[in-house]
Each structure stands twice: as C-alpha cells, then as structure tokens.
Amino acid sequence: MIKFLSKFLYVLRGKQKKLLVMIFLFLCISLLEVIGTGAIGPFISLATNLENIEQNYWLNWVYSNLKFTSKNQYLLTVGFLVIIIFYVKSFLSFKAQKLIFKFSFGQQGELSLKLMRLYLAAPYTFHINRNSATLIQNIINETSKFVNGLMIPLLVSISNAAVIMALIALLIFTNAMATLMIALILLIGLLLFHNFKDRLGYWGKEGSESSAEMIRLVNHGLGGIKETRVIGCESYFEEKLQKQAQRFGDSVSLAVSFSNLPRYVIEPFLITFIIIFTFLFLAFDKDNYQNLSSILGVFALASIRLLPATSNLLSSVNTIKYNTISLEKIYLEFKDLEQASENKFTTIIDSKTESKLAISFENIVSLNSVVYCYPNASKNALEGIDIEIKKGNSIGLIGKSGSGKTTLVDVILGLLTPQHGDIKVDGVSIYDDLRAWQNLIGYVPQSIFLIDDTIEKNIAFGVADDAIDHERLYNAIESAQLTELIKQLPDGIKTVVGERGVLLSGGQRQRVGIARALYHEREILVFDEATAALDNETEALVTESIRALSGIKTMIIIAHRLSTIEHCDRIYMLQNGRVLKSGSYQEVVMSK
Numbered sequence: 001m002i003k004f005l006s007k008f009l010y011v012l013r014g015k016q017k018k019l020l021v022m023i024f025l026f027l028c029i030s031l032l033e034v035i036g037t038g039a040i041g042p043f044i045s046l047a048t049n050l051e052n053i054e055q056n057y058w059l060n061w062v063y064s065n066l067k068f069t070s071k072n073q074y075l076l077t078v079g080f081l082v083i084i085i086f087y088v089k090s091f092l093s094f095k096a097q098k099l100i101f102k103f104s105f106g107q108q109g110e111l112s113l114k115l116m117r118l119y120l121a122a123p124y125t126f127h128i129n130r131n132s133a134t135l136i137q138n139i140i141n142e143t144s145k146f147v148n149g150l151m152i153p154l155l156v157s158i159s160n161a162a163v164i165m166a167l168i169a170l171l172i173f174t175n176a177m178a179t180l181m182i183a184l185i186l187l188i189g190l191l192l193f194h195n196f197k198d199r200l201g202y203w204g205k206e207g208s209e210s211s212a213e214m215i216r217l218v219n220h221g222l223g224g225i226k227e228t229r230v231i232g233c234e235s236y237f238e239e240k241l242q243k244q245a246q247r248f249g250d251s252v253s254l255a256v257s258f259s260n261l262p263r264y265v266i267e268p269f270l271i272t273f274i275i276i277f278t279f280l281f282l283a284f285d286k287d288n289y290q291n292l293s294s295i296l297g298v299f300a301l302a303s304i305r306l307l308p309a310t311s312n313l314l315s316s317v318n319t320i321k322y323n324t325i326s327l328e329k330i331y332l333e334f335k336d337l338e339q340a341s342e343n344k345f346t347t348i349i350d351s352k353t354e355s356k357l358a359i360s361f362e363n364i365v366s367l368n369s370v371v372y373c374y375p376n377a378s379k380n381a382l383e384g385i386d387i388e389i390k391k392g393n394s395i396g397l398i399g400k401s402g403s404g405k406t407t408l409v410d411v412i413l414g415l416l417t418p419q420h421g422d423i424k425v426d427g428v429s430i431y432d433d434l435r436a437w438q439n440l441i442g443y444v445p446q447s448i449f450l451i452d453d454t455i456e457k458n459i460a461f462g463v464a465d466d467a468i469d470h471e472r473l474y475n476a477i478e479s480a481q482l483t484e485l486i487k488q489l490p491d492g493i494k495t496v497v498g499e500r501g502v503l504l505s506g507g508q509r510q511r512v513g514i515a516r517a518l519y520h521e522r523e524i525l526v527f528d529e530a531t532a533a534l535d536n537e538t539e540a541l542v543t544e545s546i547r548a549l550s551g552i553k554t555m556i557i558i559a560h561r562l563s564t565i566e567h568c569d570r571i572y573m574l575q576n577g578r579v580l581k582s583g584s585y586q587e588v589v590m591s592k
C-alpha cells in the first residue's frame with residue numbers, strides 16, 4: 001500500500017497540492033450527501049407525527065428557540081429547508097464533480113505529453129530496443145487507465161471511506177447493537193474480496209498485455225498491407241488478433257464482473273440479517289415494537305447510504321487492483337527515462353531555444369578511433385574508425401551489407417554514442433554540445449519517413465505553418481528536382497501525400513526527403529543511400545543536384561550505386577566495422 005502510494009505520488013509529482021484539493025472536494029460531496037440523507041429523517045418523523053417535536057431533543061430545541069407560532073409552520077419550514085439542502089447539495093456536487101473531472105482528464109493529457117517528451121528525448125538505442133506499439137499503448141491507453149482506473153477510483157474510495165465512517169459513527173450513536181451486526185456483514189464482505197486481490201492483478205496484466213499486442217498486430221498487418229495482401233496472410237493476422245481480442249475480452253469481463261460482485265453479495269447478506277434479526281427480536285422481546293422499528297430504521301438508513309458506499313468502495317478497490325499494472329508501467333517509464341536522460345530531459349523542454357544552438361564549423365570534422373557496440377551485441381559494429389572531413393568536402397562510404405555504414409552514420413548523427421573515441425569539430429568534441437552539432441546536420445535516410453500531410457509540410461518538417469520560409473522551400477524543391485512533379489500535381493505543394501507517402505512513387509518520396517534536408521539549410525548533409533530508390537533518369541538528376549552542392553555543403557554519402565559518389569573528394573571502404581581502404585574514387589573504387 002505504501003509502495004503503491006509512493007509510486008502514485010511519484011507519477012503525479014508537482015500535483016500533490018491539487019490532489020489534496022480534489023480529496024477535500026470529494027469529502028465535501030460526501031458530507032453533503034450524508035447531510036442530505038440525514039435531513040429526510042427528521043422531516044418524515046415530523047410529518048407522520050407532529051408530537052415527535054417534543055420527543056426529539058434537537059427538533060424541540062430548534063422549535064422553542066426560533067419561536068415558531070405553530071407546529072404546522074415548523075413542519076413547512078423544515079420541509080423547505082430539506083428542499084434547499086438537496087438543491088444546494090446537487091448544485092455543489094455537480095460543480096465539484098466538474099472540477100474533479102477537469103483535473104483528472106487534464107492529468108491524462110499531461111501524463112501523455114510527459115511520456116511523449118521522455119520518449120522523444122530518450123537515447124536512440126532505447127527506440128531500437130522497444131516496440132513502438134508498446135510506446136503508443138503507454139501514451140494513449142495506460143495514461144487513460146491511470147486516470148480512470150486508478151486516480152478517480154482512489155478519490156472515490158477516499159470519499160466513500162469517509163461516508164462509511166461518518167455513517168458508522170451516526171449508527172453507533174443510534175444503536176450500537178445493530179451497528180455491530182452491520183459492521184460484521186461488511187467485514188465478511190471485505191474478507192471475501194481480499195481473496196480476489198491477486199486474481200484482479202493477474203487479469204489487469206492480461207488485459208494490458210493483450211491490448212498492447214492488439215496494437216502491434218494492427219500495426220504489422222495494416223502497416224505492411226502491400227506485403228500482407230501479396231503474400232495473402234490476412235487470415236494469419238485475423239486469427240492472431242482474434243486470439244488477443246478474446247484474451248482481452250475474457251480478462252476485462254472477468255475483472256468488471258468481479259468488481260461489481262460486492263453489491264450482489266452484500267445485499268442478500270444484509271436482508272438475511274434483517275429478517276433473522278427481526279425474528280429473533282420478536283421471539284425474545286415481543287413487547288418492544290417501538291424499539292424494533294427504530295432498529296429497523298437504522299438498517300434502512302444503512303441500506304440507503306451505507307450499502308452503496310461500501311460496495312462502491314470495494315468496487316473501486318477492485319478497479320484499482322486491476323489497473324495497478326498501469327501505474328507500474330508509467331512509474332517505470334518515468335523513473336528509467338528521467339534518470340537516464342536527466343539533462344537531456346531538461347533541455348528538451350526548452351526545445352525552441354535548442355534549435356538555435358550552434359557550434360562553429362570552419363575547418364574540419366574528425367572521427368578519432370570510434371568504437372561502437374550495440375547493446376547486447378557480441379561484437380563491435382565499429383572497430384576504431386578514423387575519418388577526416390574538411391569543410392566543403394564530400395566523402396563517400398562504401399562496403400558490403402553489414403560492414404557498418406549505417407552504424408557509422410548514426411554515430412555521426414549523434415544518435416548512437418561510441419564507447420570509445422571521439423568526434424571533433426575544429427578540435428571541439430561534439431559531445432560537449434550534441435544538440436548544437438545536430439543543428440549542423442541535414443539527413444536523408446534510406447527510407448524517408450513521410451507524414452500524412454501536404455508536400456509543403458513534409459519538406460518543412462517540424463516547422464509551424466506560419467514559420468515556413470517560402471523562398472527556402474522553393475529553393476529546396478528546385479534543388480531536389482521536384483519542380484516539375486509539383487507543377488503536375490492538382491494542389492501543387494498543398495497536395496497531401498497519404499500515410500507514409502503512399503500517393504508518391506519511391507523516387508518522388510526520396511526527392512521529398514532530399515528537399516527536406518535542403519530546406520533546413522544545414523552545413524553538413526548526410527545521405528544514406530539516398531538515390532537507391534530512384535530510376536536512372538531521376539537518379540542522374542538528383543546526383544547532379546548533389547554534385548552541384550559539392551564545395552558548398554559538406555557531404556557524407558552512403559551509396560551502393562558507385563555513380564553517386566564519383567564526385568566525392570574521398571571514399572572510405574568499410575569492412576567488418578573497420579576502414580579497409582580510403583582515398584580518391586580512382587584509388588578505392590577503380591582499383592577494387
């Protein structure tokens with residue numbers, strides 16, 4: 001319980017004060033409900049017999065002190081008061097609930113945002129090792145479950161516990177014997193549900209795992225729809241999804257049914273007790289009917305308010321148990337990622353200033369004995385790479401598949417941090433200010449990631465609509481040989497490219513990627529097999545535009561087509577993570 005609370009408060013840090021206000025509001029609603037329920041009693045007792053004024057100390061006290069002229073006038077006033085209490089109670093309850101929901105759902109948004117920020121700031125290796133379906137599940141589903149399945153039920157539990165305690169105090173005051181019996185019934189109920197604790201936790205885990213698995217399967221099946229259709233493996237995904245949906249349905253239905261069990265068990269228990277109690281009472285204390293009706297009245301009050309409060313409390317505890325897995329997941333993500341990238345996290349919040357950070361690059365970038373080993377890999381992917389790139393020069397990286405070209409580029413991009421060695425710009429390590437280094441680089445990956453938006457937004461990727469520089473945009477389009485294509489499109493640069501750019505050809509996608517790198521006007525351009533998907537004619541055009549950048553931009557190009565790197569000042573041939581050969585195109589390629 002203490003562990004649960006400390007994790008819960010860790011996730012909601014900075015919100016503790018607001019949380020206390022929410023608890024206070026919940027308690028106020030409960031209090032209003034108790035007062036409301038309690039106020040009907042005196043009214044009914046007065047209405048059935050006006051003589052009750054004399055028998056009830058408080059009714060009598062108010063009657064004589066406020067100097068009512070008649071008992072009927074007193075009854076009218078009490079009735080009016082009860083009406084007012086109920087209206088005020090409903091109004092305040094509505095207001096308080098509104099505030100509570102605003103806070104709770106606001107928290108859901110904030111938690112999602114916080115997770116997204118952490119994922120964006122996480123080291124690249126974190127993303128290599130994690131499935132995006134799990135991250136989506138955490139950002140969307142787990143935060144929702146945290147709020148709906150943990151935070152709100154926790155607040156509801158606190159308020160119900162307060163109602164229960166207030167009513168029990170009231171009952172003890174009225175009839176200790178009957179209260180003891182009710183307490184006994186509630187205790188049996190509590191013990192019964194204690195047994196379900198672990199099973200609910202298990203169902204919670206099952207529900208969460210199966211829903212993450214469902215997102216993963218949908219991603220795979222629909223994400224690779226072309227392959228799915230051609231191979232004809234639709235039924236494979238259907239069957240797998242069906243299995244997970246079944247698993248999800250079973251665990252959720254069991255958890256929800258058992259969460260509501262308290263109501264179904266406590267009710268008949270209470271009725272059994274009332275009837276047995278009445279028979280026993282009649283058998284042993286026949287003459288004291290008045291006493292019996294007052295005791296039954298206590299039971300009635302209990303069943304009106306105490307029963308729902310208890311079953312709500314137990315249901316909420318069950319819901320919390322079922323959703324504890326969400327707390328565990330969010331807590332672990334927060335803790336691990338915040339600790340791993342404490343500094344990075346604080347800078348990412350300030351991402352607007354980040355994009356302006358700059359490092360001076362006037363002469364040379366040098367890679368000195370760079371060694372990189374992937375987490376859990378048995379051998380190094382890079383084994384002591386030494387490369388020098390002069391400003392304005394172009395270098396080409398070649399080598400067989402698996403020789404380490406992409407890894408080297410990822411290290412240069414600052415996505416992977418080498419275990420040994422350093423990268424220096426004019427003698428300054430890039431690790432002194434990685435963001436500033438990255439602000440020097442434009443990158444065209446092997447497969448261009450396009451968003452389902454216009455060509456314009458895809459080129460000016462990550463730039464707010466009103467901040468798009470149209471001159472730069474047209475220059476980039478021109479240099480990437482996209483002008484003709486855009487002229488032919490019905491909506492020009494406003495044409496939507498479809499999810500992952502499905503409405504464009506492979507070559508066109510590649511050119512949009514190149515235009516993106518050019519739009520951002522970075523000093524160093526990194527092309528990772530940028531021309532692999534282009535037809536000969538387009539490739540020649542793009543190669544030409546890359547060649548035109550020679551001497552203006554510093555370029556690092558990975559290419560399988562040797563024609564792309566013909567113009568490079570220096571070629572590095574990699575093998576097993578080492579530089580096998582380096583020199584001019586003639587020296588390295590022609591003498592192969």
Ligand SMILES: Nc1ncnc2c1ncn2[C@@H]1O[C@H](COP(=O)(O)OP(=O)(O)OP(=O)(O)O)[C@@H](O)[C@H]1O
Pocket residue numbers: 128374375377381399400401402403404405406407408
């Ligand atoms: N995430 C990873 N975890 C472990 N090992 C990896 C990972 N990614 C790549 N490797 C290994 O690192 C080595 C270099 O891979 P890399 O992708 O850099 O080669 P490459 O030259 O770019 O190949 P290609 O031309 O096929 O893209 C390979 O042996 C590969 O198996």
